[in-house]
Amino acid sequence: MKAIEVARFGGPEVLQLREVPDPVPGDGEVVVEVEAADTLWLETQVRAGRSAYFPVTPPYRPGVGVAGTVGGRRVLARLGHAGGGYATRVAVAAADLVDVPGGVGPREAAAVLHDGVTTLALLDIVKIVAGDRVLVTAAAGGMGALLVQAAKAAGATVVAAARGAAKLGALRTLGADVVVDYSVADWTDAVWEATGGLDVVLDGAGGDYGRAAFDLVVEGGRFSAHGTPAGAFATADPSVARSRGVTATGIDEVQLPPERFRAYLARALDDVAAGRLAPLIGQAFPLARAADAHAAIESRTAVGKTVLTVT
Numbered sequence: 001m002k003a004i005e006v007a008r009f010g011g012p013e014v015l016q017l018r019e020v021p022d023p024v025p026g027d028g029e030v031v032v033e034v035e036a037a038d039t040l041w042l043e044t045q046v047r048a049g050r051s052a053y054f055p056v057t058p059p060y061r062p063g064v065g066v067a068g069t070v071g072g073r074r075v076l077a078r079l080g081h082a083g084g085g086y087a088t089r090v091a092v093a094a095a096d097l098v099d100v101p102g103g104v105g106p107r108e109a110a111a112v113l114h115d116g117v118t119t120l121a122l123l124d125i126v127k128i129v130a131g132d133r134v135l136v137t138a139a140a141g142g143m144g145a146l147l148v149q150a151a152k153a154a155g156a157t158v159v160a161a162a163r164g165a166a167k168l169g170a171l172r173t174l175g176a177d178v179v180v181d182y183s184v185a186d187w188t189d190a191v192w193e194a195t196g197g198l199d200v201v202l203d204g205a206g207g208d209y210g211r212a213a214f215d216l217v218v219e220g221g222r223f224s225a226h227g228t229p230a231g232a233f234a235t236a237d238p239s240v241a242r243s244r245g246v247t248a249t250g251i252d253e254v255q256l257p258p259e260r261f262r263a264y265l266a267r268a269l270d271d272v273a274a275g276r277l278a279p280l281i282g283q284a285f286p287l288a289r290a291a292d293a294h295a296a297i298e299s300r301t302a303v304g305k306t307v308l309t310v311t
Contacts, residue, residue: 003087004290007059009049012291012298015062015086023084023091030070030094032077035106037085037287037308038065038113041141041229044298046081054081062086062290067100067109068310074100076109076269078261086290088310096258098265101273108272111279111305115143116268117261118226119150119277121254126200126222130155133195135213138204138227139176140167142305145280147202148174153276156200159191161209163300170280170303188212203227203234210234220245226254229300280304 003020025031043062045051063085065078075097079085100109128134134151138144139160151158152175160176162168168179178194180187182205191198197218203210204227211234217223223246225234236248256264271277282304285293296302 001088002287003061003084004063004287005059005061006047009047009058011048012044012294014047015291015294017288017290020087023089025091028093028095029091030097031089032066032068032070032075032092032097034066034068034085034088034090034310036067036110036284036310037063037087038067038110039293039297039306039308040064040114041227041297043081044294047294051081056082063090065110065113066090066092066310067106067113070097073097074106074109076100076113076265078113078265086287086308088287096262098262098269101269103273104269107281107284107307107309108279109269110307111142111281112146112268112272112277113265115146115305116272116277116279117256117264118143118254119146120264120267120271121256121260122147122202122224122226123150123154125249125253126202126224128154128156128200132156132199133159133197134200134202135159135161135191135195135198135216136176136202136204137161137182137209137213138229139171139179140280140303141204141227141229142279143227144202144204145170145174145304146277147204148176149277151200151202152176157195159194159198161187161191161205161213167303170282174278174280182209188216191216197221200224205229206234207231214246214248217244217246222246223248224253225249226251281307284309286310
């Protein structure tokens with residue numbers, strides 16, 4: 001079979017396609033014939049040797065999750081950060097499989113494997129209600145696009161922040177009430193003028209963008225910092241948050257045990273099947289071009305989710 005391997009930390013070019021032996025399932029495992037593989041921003045940081053959260057030592061096989069089949073059964077499975085999902089086949093614990101409902105293709109299933117779960121978990125944590133003014137940063141990414149849709153469905157007024165005309169155009173089609181380009185110096189002024197302040201910030205960008213967004217949250221609001229593409233997590237100053245009655249949550253709140261993860265995943269797949277969520281898949285690369293997929297993610301030019309197609 002074919003698989004992507006990483007022999008050393010480095011740029012996207014270290015993702016090399018190899019011919020390797022077929023996996024041999026252990027006790028309680030099955031072999032999934034992979035059709036599509038999830039990709040995450042975090043994987044690019046692991047590959048580059050910049051992730052302290054998920055220490056991985058080369059050589060390893062990347063791939064955090066796959067959609068595929070087992071004996072004709074359509075399934076989805078989450079793997080670790082050296083889980084080997086960038087491959088034509090992978091051995092997975094049978095207990096970890098989640099069935100993919102009819103009407104959901106392998107690309108769509110892979111696209112919500114992590115982003116759909118985190119989206120639904122965040123909505124339960126932050127508790128968006130009708131009338132809330134919500135800002136989503138990194139809104140044109142895989143998870144950001146789902147958050148825009150979910151917040152809009154909850155009855156919120158949604159401001160979607162991203163960079164560049166292509167991303168802003170995509171966000172308009174998803175139903176965002178206001179789109180803001182945060183490459184413009186006064187982007188926070190535009191958010192304030194449109195909303196008069198925010199009840200909720202869902203920060204998938206981090207860095208200076210997240211810190212600036214926190215200043216727009218009104219008294220009693222909610223601030224979730226769960227992304228890092230623009231730098232570190234945008235941690236709210238605890239004393240400032242307390243003085244304004246702002247509830248601040250971080251990435252730890254969406255680190256879910258396996259049972260809860262699978263429950264949210266089943267919900268996300270049902271939402272896709274019912275048309276309540278539609279993954280924004282901006283680009284799909286064949287397995288042999290995994291390096292191009294990582295390069296697109298890291299360049300921040302990719303619109304929406306990037307997935308790998310295998311069969």
